[in-house]
Amino acid sequence: MTSYDLTGRKALVTGGARGLGAGMAEALAKAGAAVAVGDVLEDVGKETVQSLRDAGATAEFVPLDVTDDASWAEAVANTCTSLGGLDLVVNNAGVEITSLIADLDPAGLRTMLDVNVLGTALGLKHAFRTMRPGGAAGNGGSVVNIASVAATIAFPGIAGYSATKSAIDRLTRVGAAESGKLGYGVRVNCIYPGLTPTVMGNQLAVDCAELGLFPSPEEAAAAVVGLTPQGRLGQVDDMADAVVFLSSDAAKYITGAGLPVDGGMGM
Known part of the structure; x- marks a missing residue:
């Protein structure tokens, strides 16, 4: 049986400074990957990186505003330089602004669209350009996008968030189709974390x-x-374990899939 060993892999986790992202970075590192933590929270991100290093991992912090194309280009270049390549991208960075539809603030919705949808789309863009044949890394790899159980259920107060996480599901499937059709060698999947x-x-x-x-x-x-x-x-390690699985060779024939990690809430 194929293991979840990620030794030799190089990963970039967005929103990796804290919360789910930090847990995912830790799990990838424990599986053997070298990890770049990308975030706008520089101080917290560097603390997370130091914690990973203290545990024996190879880890770097890269400043990353996922809504900015130039920031993505620089972060990916820095990751390739500091880690020696790029094989895994986890598009985890996200925001949630709770609101009733009747009271929806356009500015809040735009923020969620920018971070959750545009941020994930740009992550796919730069992952593909870097990992496809002829890219700076050029050996294919895996992208795991972080959607949400909110994409599969109707829960009051999270209409905007649900819409953006549903968009991540579609980006995942179209990304997988394009990667396969164009021979990029990059698998693209997503998970739907529960609360x-x-x-x-x-x-x-x-x-x-x-x-x-x-x-x-x-x-x-x-x-x-x-x-x-x-x-x-849910617990952070529930979500992190799913990311490790989808990043590993145990999932080598899985692409374009959405994996619920929600205790059955969205079934």
């Missing part, structure tokens, strides 16, 4: 309560648990 008690996940519960959708943040979280057959919230 996880990170900074973002906790804030969502608070926001839903403040909007009057639930009596308290605790009851908002309990409502999610009640919709989840496994009867619990």
